[in-house]
Amino acid sequence: MALIIKSSAFGFVHSAFSFHKYMPDLSYRTDTLEIMDDFDLPSAEITPVLEGLGKMNALFGGHKSIIKSLKKFAVGNGYSVSDWGCGGGDTLIAIAKWAKSKQVDLNLNGVDAAPSAVNYARQQALNYSNIYFTQADVIDEAYLIKPVDLIICSLFTHHFDDERWVKLIQNMEASAQKGIVITDLHRHWLLYHAIVFITHVFTRNAMARNDGPLSVRRGFKKQELLVLLKKAQIDNFKLTWRWPFRWELIIYKS
Template identity: 30%
Template sequence: MECEMKEGEMCVKREYAKEWLDEAELELPELERSLREVWHVNRYLGGNPALYAHMEKMVAKVDGGKVRVLDVATGLADIPVALLNWRGLRGRHVSISCVDIHPQMIALAAKRTSGYPEIEVSEADGTALPYDDNSFHIAICNLALHHLDEQQSVKLLSEMNRVASIGWIVTDLERRRLAYWSAKLLAGLVWRSPVTRHDGPLSVRRSYTASEARELLRQAGIAGASVHKHFPFRLALVGHG
């Protein structure tokens, strides 16, 4: 996929080097430490607000009953836990199914959600979800798209679109020069996990630009889906059932 880059934005081509989270069998304590640092990035640097901004409109379309949510590539399942206290779902009956392809992630997510009967955790591949069409009202995926190549990304988007009756949201980083140097700064001054220090800047270089994200939607053949930019350096790919 060719990349449209403006002067000062980032390397011309998307990086394909593997992140440590993808290629190494990490010890569970180190994996959990890194994922918690990622969670703080989500919480304080725009990841969660970008998700909530689009999800709130979708939740409003669920007429009574239980709101069924799917979280793909759930990691520590911090977002599902946060959703139970989010104002957009407060007071609603909700069930959240969390899936991840990595057994280590599933073990950590199951531990994290053991006290939440509304949350179910299982192992599944986001590019081949084991659910019927329209099994959920809303499907979400955060910070996983950049881990995939273009073909896998198209499959993920197609699967999200297939299983969600009301809509789906995929949020991720936006590949920009300033985003990369911001990640380098965090790696040098804030993050303590060597995994996060390595993967954080690389994640930006592996991420898509807005134009590349639109091309993924075109290849997936999803009519009416759109790409939104959020501060700072976040993309939200949004589709409606």
Template identity: 30%
Template sequence: MTDKELLDDVTAVGDEELARSLKEVWHVNRYLGGNPALFRHMRELLRKAPRDRAVRVLDVATGLADVSLALAAWSRRHAIPIAITGVDIHPRILKLAAERTAHAEAIRIEQADGRELPYPDGAFDVGFCNLALHHFEEEEAVLVLQELSRVCRFGWVVTDLERHPAAYAAAKLLAKFVWRSPVTRHDGPLSVRRSFTAGEAAELIARANVNGTVKRHFPFRLALIGHG
């Protein structure tokens, strides 16, 4: 897929518009099935991690770090000590994420490329990447899965859209009637077109040669789960 989303080149988007679009993406993820799929599998992984210290968690392509904030809140409610490192490749997105998490002691924000993470093997207990895999070409997506497997001891979760005609139609309706940001209106339907089917996601795992499975979730969500 050669078409690029506007968020793939944030230099073309102003700070206010960038923040507004990322917030709209967060609301879609929160209310249209993305977060439940991610949290279901993350909870399973977190319960496998050691409890004698804070669980080390990696958030790849963190965006506004909303998922990290929600995960930190969940961990507090369940008395699970956690230390989250949120990474992104874009400096301007990192600045927004750092501002958004300034009050959260459990979260730190760092610049890193999910295709070549600057961390040693097993540096984290678990990791996740939410709603970002479709931004990568297939070979790059394979690298992301390999890197998550390398740095996460107990496993990882990658959640994203599932490419489907009905999901594309729904995104077109949201772009026309709900989303206000021109960035989201452009990127939303394109995100569905660029996303993977369940079969393609399974093929990515096979090509990465990692221990993983694919689960489908309603509505039109995929969860790729890496088993440590």
């Protein structure tokens, strides 16, 4: 019986990895666009992915990581926090729950360019009067986004090529009054295979199966981030590796 179980488990894992018959070259960031980069995706397509991302962020500590970083800025009553690339708004909702538990009054704003994502986020946050959303392109429409104390950005900056990444950081730096907290993917073969496994075993969603591994290929090596930060003329920052294969970038304004 034990042999049969082990054999079945091996076949289960082997079949999951067989979807990708080659190991992509991870020595460079790919510029291949993700399906999610299409701002005109209908709700029927993007909603299941946003739901899945929210669950993953909660399961793998993404929300806790952002909240822990916020504490480094001594966030207090009246602070304003904006989540650029907010997706389904799950990070802001997690922050709102944490702030309520600590009796801290925060003003929370989510920014996303995709109308379907903003509509979904608004529905999810209906019970939170201190959360509002802005539909805007963070590169070309940053003027539509109100300045805030802190900007957060979780698993979002990898969607931009190097030139637009630099512009994004410069826009953030101009808008944030106190600081910026960014978390994003470390481009690594182990993370790539883990994402392939997770997306092919636990979901049948075509977008998740395509964008999950692709997002790793669009992730960063440490030296790449350091070069990009230099191009953006950012020198007051702290870059830290976090489990699971995430970079935490904190930019201080003073």
